[in-house]
Amino acid sequence: MNINPHHLLGAYVLGGLDAVDLTLFEAHLQDCAACRKELAVLEKVPMLLDSVPVPDAMALSGVPGSNGVPGREAADANAPGRLLDELARRRRTLRRRWAALAGALAAACLAVGLAVGPLLVRPPQPDATYSVASGGGLQVNIDMARKTWGTELAVSGSSLPAEGTLSLWVRDRAGAEDRACAWTATPSGKVKVTGATPIQLGSISSVELRDGAQRAVAVITVP
Structure with missing residues:
Protein backbone atom coordinates (compact mmCIF):
# COMPACT_ATOMS: atom_id res chain seq x y z
CA MET A 1 0.00 0.00 0.00
CA ASN A 2 1.35 3.40 -1.00
CA ILE A 3 1.25 5.94 1.82
CA ASN A 4 1.21 9.66 1.16
CA PRO A 5 3.80 11.05 3.65
CA HIS A 6 1.81 14.28 3.90
CA HIS A 7 -0.91 12.35 5.73
CA LEU A 8 1.49 11.27 8.49
CA LEU A 9 2.09 14.75 9.89
CA GLY A 10 -0.63 14.70 12.55
CA ALA A 11 0.38 11.27 13.84
CA TYR A 12 4.05 12.32 13.78
CA VAL A 13 3.37 15.33 16.02
CA LEU A 14 1.45 13.13 18.46
CA GLY A 15 4.16 10.42 18.52
CA GLY A 16 1.84 7.84 16.97
CA LEU A 17 4.02 6.52 14.12
CA ASP A 18 5.68 3.13 14.16
CA ALA A 19 9.36 2.78 13.31
CA VAL A 20 8.76 2.24 9.57
CA ASP A 21 6.42 5.20 9.15
CA LEU A 22 8.61 7.37 11.34
CA THR A 23 11.63 6.74 9.10
CA LEU A 24 9.52 7.37 6.01
CA PHE A 25 8.11 10.66 7.28
CA GLU A 26 11.38 12.06 8.59
CA ALA A 27 13.02 11.37 5.24
CA HIS A 28 10.10 13.10 3.53
CA LEU A 29 10.37 16.04 5.94
CA GLN A 30 13.89 16.82 4.71
CA ASP A 31 12.62 17.57 1.22
CA CYS A 32 9.09 18.94 1.90
CA ALA A 33 8.92 22.63 2.79
CA ALA A 34 5.12 22.46 3.17
CA CYS A 35 5.31 19.77 5.86
CA ARG A 36 8.07 21.62 7.65
CA LYS A 37 5.89 24.73 7.70
CA GLU A 38 2.90 22.77 9.04
CA LEU A 39 5.12 21.16 11.66
CA ALA A 40 6.39 24.55 12.82
CA VAL A 41 2.79 25.66 13.38
CA LEU A 42 1.92 22.54 15.33
CA GLU A 43 5.03 22.82 17.51
CA LYS A 44 3.88 26.25 18.71
CA VAL A 45 0.87 24.83 20.54
CA PRO A 46 2.22 22.21 23.00
CA MET A 47 -0.30 23.23 25.63
CA LEU A 48 -3.15 22.39 23.27
CA LEU A 49 -1.64 19.02 22.47
CA ASP A 50 -1.16 18.23 26.15
CA SER A 51 -4.81 18.92 26.93
CA VAL A 52 -6.11 16.13 24.65
CA PRO A 53 -5.53 12.39 25.19
CA VAL A 54 -3.32 10.87 22.51
CA PRO A 55 -5.98 8.38 21.27
CA ASP A 56 -8.48 11.20 20.72
CA ALA A 57 -6.00 13.38 18.89
CA MET A 58 -4.84 10.47 16.72
CA ALA A 59 -8.45 9.82 15.81
CA LEU A 60 -8.62 13.36 14.48
CA SER A 61 -5.44 12.90 12.46
CA GLY A 62 -6.79 9.92 10.50
CA VAL A 63 -4.66 7.16 12.06
CA PRO A 64 -5.98 3.63 11.25
CA GLY A 65 -8.49 2.07 13.60
CA SER A 66 -9.70 5.31 15.17
CA ASN A 67 -13.38 6.32 15.04
CA GLY A 68 -14.07 3.77 12.37
CA VAL A 69 -11.56 5.13 9.83
CA PRO A 70 -10.34 2.00 7.96
CA GLY A 71 -6.81 3.25 7.16
CA ARG A 72 -4.44 6.10 6.64
CA GLU A 73 -5.61 6.48 3.12
CA ALA A 74 -8.87 7.93 4.50
CA ALA A 75 -7.03 10.96 5.86
CA ASP A 76 -6.72 14.05 3.72
CA ALA A 77 -4.26 16.88 3.43
CA ASN A 78 -6.37 19.08 5.71
CA ALA A 79 -5.94 16.76 8.72
CA PRO A 80 -3.33 18.96 10.51
CA GLY A 81 -5.57 22.02 10.21
CA ARG A 82 -8.59 20.12 11.51
CA LEU A 83 -6.46 18.76 14.32
CA LEU A 84 -5.47 22.26 15.42
CA ASP A 85 -9.06 23.51 15.25
CA GLU A 86 -10.34 20.63 17.36
CA LEU A 87 -7.51 20.93 19.89
CA ALA A 88 -8.19 24.65 20.25
CA ARG A 89 -11.91 23.99 20.76
CA ARG A 90 -11.22 21.42 23.45
CA ARG A 91 -8.75 23.75 25.13
CA ARG A 92 -11.43 26.47 25.31
CA THR A 93 -13.89 23.96 26.76
CA LEU A 94 -11.35 22.92 29.38
CA ARG A 95 -10.77 26.54 30.36
CA ARG A 96 -14.52 27.12 30.75
CA ARG A 97 -14.81 24.05 32.97
CA TRP A 98 -11.93 25.23 35.14
CA ALA A 99 -13.53 28.67 35.40
CA ALA A 100 -16.84 27.12 36.47
CA LEU A 101 -15.06 24.95 39.04
CA ALA A 102 -13.17 27.96 40.40
CA GLY A 103 -16.45 29.87 40.70
CA ALA A 104 -18.08 27.00 42.57
CA LEU A 105 -15.13 26.75 44.95
CA ALA A 106 -15.19 30.48 45.54
CA ALA A 107 -18.91 30.33 46.34
CA ALA A 108 -18.33 27.43 48.71
CA CYS A 109 -15.50 29.28 50.46
CA LEU A 110 -17.72 32.34 50.78
CA ALA A 111 -20.49 30.26 52.35
CA VAL A 112 -18.05 28.70 54.80
CA GLY A 113 -16.61 32.13 55.55
CA LEU A 114 -20.06 33.53 56.30
CA ALA A 115 -20.75 30.65 58.65
CA VAL A 116 -17.38 30.60 60.39
CA GLY A 117 -16.64 34.32 60.22
CA PRO A 118 -18.70 35.32 63.28
CA LEU A 119 -16.86 32.67 65.28
CA LEU A 120 -13.48 33.99 64.18
CA VAL A 121 -14.24 37.64 64.88
CA ARG A 122 -16.09 37.05 68.15
CA PRO A 123 -14.35 39.13 70.84
CA PRO A 124 -12.55 37.19 73.54
CA GLN A 125 -14.60 36.36 76.61
CA PRO A 126 -13.71 38.33 79.76
CA ASP A 127 -12.06 36.61 82.69
CA ALA A 128 -14.44 38.28 85.16
CA THR A 129 -17.62 40.35 84.91
CA TYR A 130 -19.13 42.57 87.60
CA SER A 131 -22.11 44.92 87.72
CA VAL A 132 -23.79 47.29 90.13
CA ALA A 133 -27.16 49.07 90.04
CA SER A 134 -28.95 51.67 92.15
CA GLY A 135 -32.55 52.54 92.75
CA GLY A 136 -32.24 55.64 90.56
CA GLY A 137 -31.69 53.51 87.49
CA LEU A 138 -27.91 53.84 87.42
CA GLN A 139 -26.20 50.69 86.17
CA VAL A 140 -22.53 49.94 85.61
CA ASN A 141 -21.09 46.76 84.04
CA ILE A 142 -17.37 45.98 83.94
CA ASP A 143 -15.69 43.14 82.05
CA MET A 144 -12.14 42.38 83.17
CA ALA A 145 -9.55 40.56 81.07
CA ARG A 146 -6.15 39.38 82.24
CA LYS A 147 -3.18 40.77 80.33
CA THR A 148 0.53 40.20 80.76
CA TRP A 149 0.92 43.89 81.60
CA GLY A 150 -2.09 44.06 84.01
CA THR A 151 -5.87 44.15 83.48
CA GLU A 152 -8.09 45.48 80.72
CA LEU A 153 -11.48 46.85 81.80
CA ALA A 154 -14.44 47.27 79.41
CA VAL A 155 -16.99 49.61 81.00
CA SER A 156 -20.62 50.12 79.98
CA GLY A 157 -23.19 52.10 81.91
CA SER A 158 -26.53 53.87 81.79
CA SER A 159 -28.24 56.59 83.83
CA LEU A 160 -24.83 57.98 84.73
CA PRO A 161 -24.24 61.66 85.58
CA ALA A 162 -24.85 63.71 82.41
CA GLU A 163 -22.29 66.44 83.14
CA GLY A 164 -18.67 66.74 84.16
CA THR A 165 -15.84 64.27 83.90
CA LEU A 166 -16.20 60.67 85.04
CA SER A 167 -13.30 58.39 85.90
CA LEU A 168 -12.76 54.76 86.82
CA TRP A 169 -10.40 53.92 89.68
CA VAL A 170 -8.97 50.52 90.54
CA ARG A 171 -7.77 49.67 94.06
CA ASP A 172 -5.49 46.73 94.83
CA ARG A 173 -5.57 44.64 98.00
CA ALA A 174 -2.77 46.70 99.54
CA GLY A 175 -4.87 49.88 99.23
CA ALA A 176 -3.01 51.47 96.29
CA GLY A 212 -15.72 65.30 88.53
CA ALA A 213 -15.62 66.13 92.26
CA GLN A 214 -14.10 62.70 92.94
CA ARG A 215 -17.23 61.51 94.71
CA ALA A 216 -18.01 57.80 94.35
CA VAL A 217 -20.93 57.24 91.97
CA ALA A 218 -20.70 53.44 92.00
CA VAL A 219 -18.45 50.95 93.77
CA ILE A 220 -17.86 47.32 92.78
CA THR A 221 -16.20 45.07 95.31
CA VAL A 222 -14.12 42.21 93.88
CA PRO A 223 -14.11 39.17 96.15
Missing part, protein backbone atom coordinates in the same frame (compact mmCIF):
# COMPACT_ATOMS: atom_id res chain seq x y z
CA GLU A 177 -5.15 53.12 93.58
CA ASP A 178 -4.76 53.57 89.85
CA ARG A 179 -6.97 55.49 87.42
CA ALA A 180 -7.88 53.12 84.61
CA CYS A 181 -9.69 55.64 82.38
CA ALA A 182 -11.63 58.91 82.29
CA TRP A 183 -14.21 60.43 79.94
CA THR A 184 -16.56 63.37 79.55
CA ALA A 185 -20.10 62.60 80.63
CA THR A 186 -22.69 62.27 77.86
CA PRO A 187 -26.14 63.92 77.86
CA SER A 188 -27.72 60.49 77.44
CA GLY A 189 -26.03 59.22 80.60
CA LYS A 190 -24.68 56.19 78.68
CA VAL A 191 -21.12 55.12 78.09
CA LYS A 192 -18.98 52.36 76.59
CA VAL A 193 -15.29 52.80 77.19
CA THR A 194 -12.20 50.64 77.69
CA GLY A 195 -9.57 51.27 80.32
CA ALA A 196 -6.39 49.61 81.57
CA THR A 197 -4.45 49.25 84.77
CA PRO A 198 -1.10 47.66 85.62
CA ILE A 199 -2.76 45.99 88.61
CA GLN A 200 -3.19 42.29 87.95
CA LEU A 201 -6.74 40.93 88.05
CA GLY A 202 -6.04 38.73 91.06
CA SER A 203 -4.84 41.74 93.03
CA ILE A 204 -7.88 43.99 92.44
CA SER A 205 -10.05 44.52 95.51
CA SER A 206 -12.52 47.09 94.15
CA VAL A 207 -13.40 49.32 91.20
CA GLU A 208 -14.92 52.75 91.75
CA LEU A 209 -16.68 55.14 89.38
CA ARG A 210 -16.19 58.78 90.41
CA ASP A 211 -17.63 62.08 89.21
Whole structure:
Protein backbone atom coordinates (compact mmCIF):
# COMPACT_ATOMS: atom_id res chain seq x y z
CA MET A 1 0.00 0.00 0.00
CA ASN A 2 1.35 3.40 -1.00
CA ILE A 3 1.25 5.94 1.82
CA ASN A 4 1.21 9.66 1.16
CA PRO A 5 3.80 11.05 3.65
CA HIS A 6 1.81 14.28 3.90
CA HIS A 7 -0.91 12.35 5.73
CA LEU A 8 1.49 11.27 8.49
CA LEU A 9 2.09 14.75 9.89
CA GLY A 10 -0.63 14.70 12.55
CA ALA A 11 0.38 11.27 13.84
CA TYR A 12 4.05 12.32 13.78
CA VAL A 13 3.37 15.33 16.02
CA LEU A 14 1.45 13.13 18.46
CA GLY A 15 4.16 10.42 18.52
CA GLY A 16 1.84 7.84 16.97
CA LEU A 17 4.02 6.52 14.12
CA ASP A 18 5.68 3.13 14.16
CA ALA A 19 9.36 2.78 13.31
CA VAL A 20 8.76 2.24 9.57
CA ASP A 21 6.42 5.20 9.15
CA LEU A 22 8.61 7.37 11.34
CA THR A 23 11.63 6.74 9.10
CA LEU A 24 9.52 7.37 6.01
CA PHE A 25 8.11 10.66 7.28
CA GLU A 26 11.38 12.06 8.59
CA ALA A 27 13.02 11.37 5.24
CA HIS A 28 10.10 13.10 3.53
CA LEU A 29 10.37 16.04 5.94
CA GLN A 30 13.89 16.82 4.71
CA ASP A 31 12.62 17.57 1.22
CA CYS A 32 9.09 18.94 1.90
CA ALA A 33 8.92 22.63 2.79
CA ALA A 34 5.12 22.46 3.17
CA CYS A 35 5.31 19.77 5.86
CA ARG A 36 8.07 21.62 7.65
CA LYS A 37 5.89 24.73 7.70
CA GLU A 38 2.90 22.77 9.04
CA LEU A 39 5.12 21.16 11.66
CA ALA A 40 6.39 24.55 12.82
CA VAL A 41 2.79 25.66 13.38
CA LEU A 42 1.92 22.54 15.33
CA GLU A 43 5.03 22.82 17.51
CA LYS A 44 3.88 26.25 18.71
CA VAL A 45 0.87 24.83 20.54
CA PRO A 46 2.22 22.21 23.00
CA MET A 47 -0.30 23.23 25.63
CA LEU A 48 -3.15 22.39 23.27
CA LEU A 49 -1.64 19.02 22.47
CA ASP A 50 -1.16 18.23 26.15
CA SER A 51 -4.81 18.92 26.93
CA VAL A 52 -6.11 16.13 24.65
CA PRO A 53 -5.53 12.39 25.19
CA VAL A 54 -3.32 10.87 22.51
CA PRO A 55 -5.98 8.38 21.27
CA ASP A 56 -8.48 11.20 20.72
CA ALA A 57 -6.00 13.38 18.89
CA MET A 58 -4.84 10.47 16.72
CA ALA A 59 -8.45 9.82 15.81
CA LEU A 60 -8.62 13.36 14.48
CA SER A 61 -5.44 12.90 12.46
CA GLY A 62 -6.79 9.92 10.50
CA VAL A 63 -4.66 7.16 12.06
CA PRO A 64 -5.98 3.63 11.25
CA GLY A 65 -8.49 2.07 13.60
CA SER A 66 -9.70 5.31 15.17
CA ASN A 67 -13.38 6.32 15.04
CA GLY A 68 -14.07 3.77 12.37
CA VAL A 69 -11.56 5.13 9.83
CA PRO A 70 -10.34 2.00 7.96
CA GLY A 71 -6.81 3.25 7.16
CA ARG A 72 -4.44 6.10 6.64
CA GLU A 73 -5.61 6.48 3.12
CA ALA A 74 -8.87 7.93 4.50
CA ALA A 75 -7.03 10.96 5.86
CA ASP A 76 -6.72 14.05 3.72
CA ALA A 77 -4.26 16.88 3.43
CA ASN A 78 -6.37 19.08 5.71
CA ALA A 79 -5.94 16.76 8.72
CA PRO A 80 -3.33 18.96 10.51
CA GLY A 81 -5.57 22.02 10.21
CA ARG A 82 -8.59 20.12 11.51
CA LEU A 83 -6.46 18.76 14.32
CA LEU A 84 -5.47 22.26 15.42
CA ASP A 85 -9.06 23.51 15.25
CA GLU A 86 -10.34 20.63 17.36
CA LEU A 87 -7.51 20.93 19.89
CA ALA A 88 -8.19 24.65 20.25
CA ARG A 89 -11.91 23.99 20.76
CA ARG A 90 -11.22 21.42 23.45
CA ARG A 91 -8.75 23.75 25.13
CA ARG A 92 -11.43 26.47 25.31
CA THR A 93 -13.89 23.96 26.76
CA LEU A 94 -11.35 22.92 29.38
CA ARG A 95 -10.77 26.54 30.36
CA ARG A 96 -14.52 27.12 30.75
CA ARG A 97 -14.81 24.05 32.97
CA TRP A 98 -11.93 25.23 35.14
CA ALA A 99 -13.53 28.67 35.40
CA ALA A 100 -16.84 27.12 36.47
CA LEU A 101 -15.06 24.95 39.04
CA ALA A 102 -13.17 27.96 40.40
CA GLY A 103 -16.45 29.87 40.70
CA ALA A 104 -18.08 27.00 42.57
CA LEU A 105 -15.13 26.75 44.95
CA ALA A 106 -15.19 30.48 45.54
CA ALA A 107 -18.91 30.33 46.34
CA ALA A 108 -18.33 27.43 48.71
CA CYS A 109 -15.50 29.28 50.46
CA LEU A 110 -17.72 32.34 50.78
CA ALA A 111 -20.49 30.26 52.35
CA VAL A 112 -18.05 28.70 54.80
CA GLY A 113 -16.61 32.13 55.55
CA LEU A 114 -20.06 33.53 56.30
CA ALA A 115 -20.75 30.65 58.65
CA VAL A 116 -17.38 30.60 60.39
CA GLY A 117 -16.64 34.32 60.22
CA PRO A 118 -18.70 35.32 63.28
CA LEU A 119 -16.86 32.67 65.28
CA LEU A 120 -13.48 33.99 64.18
CA VAL A 121 -14.24 37.64 64.88
CA ARG A 122 -16.09 37.05 68.15
CA PRO A 123 -14.35 39.13 70.84
CA PRO A 124 -12.55 37.19 73.54
CA GLN A 125 -14.60 36.36 76.61
CA PRO A 126 -13.71 38.33 79.76
CA ASP A 127 -12.06 36.61 82.69
CA ALA A 128 -14.44 38.28 85.16
CA THR A 129 -17.62 40.35 84.91
CA TYR A 130 -19.13 42.57 87.60
CA SER A 131 -22.11 44.92 87.72
CA VAL A 132 -23.79 47.29 90.13
CA ALA A 133 -27.16 49.07 90.04
CA SER A 134 -28.95 51.67 92.15
CA GLY A 135 -32.55 52.54 92.75
CA GLY A 136 -32.24 55.64 90.56
CA GLY A 137 -31.69 53.51 87.49
CA LEU A 138 -27.91 53.84 87.42
CA GLN A 139 -26.20 50.69 86.17
CA VAL A 140 -22.53 49.94 85.61
CA ASN A 141 -21.09 46.76 84.04
CA ILE A 142 -17.37 45.98 83.94
CA ASP A 143 -15.69 43.14 82.05
CA MET A 144 -12.14 42.38 83.17
CA ALA A 145 -9.55 40.56 81.07
CA ARG A 146 -6.15 39.38 82.24
CA LYS A 147 -3.18 40.77 80.33
CA THR A 148 0.53 40.20 80.76
CA TRP A 149 0.92 43.89 81.60
CA GLY A 150 -2.09 44.06 84.01
CA THR A 151 -5.87 44.15 83.48
CA GLU A 152 -8.09 45.48 80.72
CA LEU A 153 -11.48 46.85 81.80
CA ALA A 154 -14.44 47.27 79.41
CA VAL A 155 -16.99 49.61 81.00
CA SER A 156 -20.62 50.12 79.98
CA GLY A 157 -23.19 52.10 81.91
CA SER A 158 -26.53 53.87 81.79
CA SER A 159 -28.24 56.59 83.83
CA LEU A 160 -24.83 57.98 84.73
CA PRO A 161 -24.24 61.66 85.58
CA ALA A 162 -24.85 63.71 82.41
CA GLU A 163 -22.29 66.44 83.14
CA GLY A 164 -18.67 66.74 84.16
CA THR A 165 -15.84 64.27 83.90
CA LEU A 166 -16.20 60.67 85.04
CA SER A 167 -13.30 58.39 85.90
CA LEU A 168 -12.76 54.76 86.82
CA TRP A 169 -10.40 53.92 89.68
CA VAL A 170 -8.97 50.52 90.54
CA ARG A 171 -7.77 49.67 94.06
CA ASP A 172 -5.49 46.73 94.83
CA ARG A 173 -5.57 44.64 98.00
CA ALA A 174 -2.77 46.70 99.54
CA GLY A 175 -4.87 49.88 99.23
CA ALA A 176 -3.01 51.47 96.29
CA GLU A 177 -5.15 53.12 93.58
CA ASP A 178 -4.76 53.57 89.85
CA ARG A 179 -6.97 55.49 87.42
CA ALA A 180 -7.88 53.12 84.61
CA CYS A 181 -9.69 55.64 82.38
CA ALA A 182 -11.63 58.91 82.29
CA TRP A 183 -14.21 60.43 79.94
CA THR A 184 -16.56 63.37 79.55
CA ALA A 185 -20.10 62.60 80.63
CA THR A 186 -22.69 62.27 77.86
CA PRO A 187 -26.14 63.92 77.86
CA SER A 188 -27.72 60.49 77.44
CA GLY A 189 -26.03 59.22 80.60
CA LYS A 190 -24.68 56.19 78.68
CA VAL A 191 -21.12 55.12 78.09
CA LYS A 192 -18.98 52.36 76.59
CA VAL A 193 -15.29 52.80 77.19
CA THR A 194 -12.20 50.64 77.69
CA GLY A 195 -9.57 51.27 80.32
CA ALA A 196 -6.39 49.61 81.57
CA THR A 197 -4.45 49.25 84.77
CA PRO A 198 -1.10 47.66 85.62
CA ILE A 199 -2.76 45.99 88.61
CA GLN A 200 -3.19 42.29 87.95
CA LEU A 201 -6.74 40.93 88.05
CA GLY A 202 -6.04 38.73 91.06
CA SER A 203 -4.84 41.74 93.03
CA ILE A 204 -7.88 43.99 92.44
CA SER A 205 -10.05 44.52 95.51
CA SER A 206 -12.52 47.09 94.15
CA VAL A 207 -13.40 49.32 91.20
CA GLU A 208 -14.92 52.75 91.75
CA LEU A 209 -16.68 55.14 89.38
CA ARG A 210 -16.19 58.78 90.41
CA ASP A 211 -17.63 62.08 89.21
CA GLY A 212 -15.72 65.30 88.53
CA ALA A 213 -15.62 66.13 92.26
CA GLN A 214 -14.10 62.70 92.94
CA ARG A 215 -17.23 61.51 94.71
CA ALA A 216 -18.01 57.80 94.35
CA VAL A 217 -20.93 57.24 91.97
CA ALA A 218 -20.70 53.44 92.00
CA VAL A 219 -18.45 50.95 93.77
CA ILE A 220 -17.86 47.32 92.78
CA THR A 221 -16.20 45.07 95.31
CA VAL A 222 -14.12 42.21 93.88
CA PRO A 223 -14.11 39.17 96.15
